[in-house]
Amino acid sequence: MHIIVCIKQVPNTTDVKIDPVKNTLIREGVESIINPFDTYAIEEAVRLKERFTGKVTVVTMGPPQAESALKEAISLGCDEGILVSDRKFAGSDTWATSYTLSCAIKKIGAFDIILCGKQASDGDTAQVGPGISTHLDIPQVTYVKKIEEIKGGLARVERMMEEGYDIVETPIPCLFTVVKEINTPRLPSLKGMMRAKAAKIVQWTAADINSEPKNIGLDGSPTRVVKIFTPAPRKGGEMLKGDAAELAQKVGDLLKDIII
């Protein structure tokens, strides 16, 4: 079984600062890590390999330093890492990113399952996974919390819902985005770390993956960011005091003010 995992390197903080002029994330001085949600995709891919035998290829689009994320994935049990990197990709939105990754996946060749984290911790869009499946024209199941069975060209999975879960059966090849309930990611092993140190990461440019120039980077991105801002903190609530009759009166007055 050939499993492809798509990952993203993100800043290690939940408190990302935004450049008020450029409307982009300020990354200076922030350590880079694998998007936490993607670590579940990596773990699930390695578990599928252990269950069914096969190979795990991990791919990311990003600047040259994203190579460290791929090496970390190899230390966790992935076999091969591919870095899709080109200045031409700068400014990609989720549409262009998913297009670019789908081009890279076409170049990788035959696969059975693509796994992605449900969303990235920096952008929080949850669009790249579904975007890839659309560009590749393969089925997708999002928010997967368990891969029950893969047999006879079909995969049966549990999709997490707000209340309970759906059981979904889909033909493979297909794409799953996974939630953190799916597993507990392992720590790296020493042998994995040695393998990662020695691993040669393949680097592909925009030309290598046969991508259309009009579909990549800022030009290929239909999204226009009009304004990014940090919302004002919510005001605290007001505690009303008094006996029942007084309180009823106060609540009534408040409601009147809001409605009128």
Added chain:
Amino acid sequence: MDYLFNEQQVMVRDLARKIAQEKIKPVAAHYDETEEFAWPIMKILSDSDLFGVYIPEAYGGLGGGITEMCLVTEELSRACGGIALGFAGTGLGTFPILLYGSEEQKKKYLPDIAKGKRLAAFCITEAEAGSDAGGIKTTAKKDGDHYILNGTKQWITNAGEAEVYTVIAMTDKTKGARGASAFIVEKGTKGLEFGLKEKKMGIRASATREVIFTDCKVPKENLISKEGMGFIVAMKTFDNSRPGVAAQAVGIAQGSLDVALEYARKRIQFGQPISSFQAIQHMLADMGTQIEAARALVFATARMVDAGITGVAKDSAMCKLFAGDMAMKVTTDAVQILGGYGYMRDYPAEKYMRDAKITQIYEGTNQIQRNVIAAHMIKESLKASK
């Protein structure tokens, strides 16, 4: 302080630290309280390849040495000195095979130990043979292709949990120390049983039991080296393992200092953090300095062993002695810094103090270490004066 570890050693230390801080520290109090053996943690150590750091690559290990073993032991002990013994006690039980085992024995046992599939234990102590190791009463009688073992070993670390036991027994009582031999006994061998789990003051996550041999039939291939080599095997094993005990002591002391430092920064008395008081600062400074001195002794000794320098008995004894006494003092001071909180079992300081005590006692009491050190010093002085 930077000990100029190589890239692989830094990797080993960082991974051990990550596992210790993320996986062991949160459960240390639980295993201390319940005295259960931390199998889930052993699984994590096994999956991360840490059990093999000191085992040659040819037998599935990482090819490191005592330095790597000490790095792992220190980091694990910093989180829990008891859980660390699953690793370090296995090292102690493995050294007889590593140092004196035949090629067949190494091929048979080391790969599983390196993978963490089987834990090991070393059995020498008996009820009447503690510091006086010559008092061993367990016998091994040759019987055709086998040896028949009889006797009871006491306070054996990892007993009952481990699969591989290296045992010192008398093959010829008339020869005294030269009549002892070392054997490998596998769990499941008929006639090998375990006593009740001991209730201990500290390192309570570590399993300590009696190992009882009753007409236990062991194939003659399981004799390590030759008959009569038992004490040499044991003494060389201790020369190699004592830096590990010292590393455990350093780790326990460091763990308690971590707790004391964090507490001192946060605890407000007289309107300011207690870390601003010179009385506390001087205690912290002494603790840090003593830990660093012990660590320097540990890794200097470990480097000597790894470089193949022989005759390290004195150095090995020195690092065990110094680190054990240091750990007792530092962990006691950590309790003092936390005051009433330090004395409460809801806070981690007192556990480090209970765990530290054993490092002055086992693998040769610190009084025995002083005997060893003095004997070597006097011998060296005699030699120099000739």
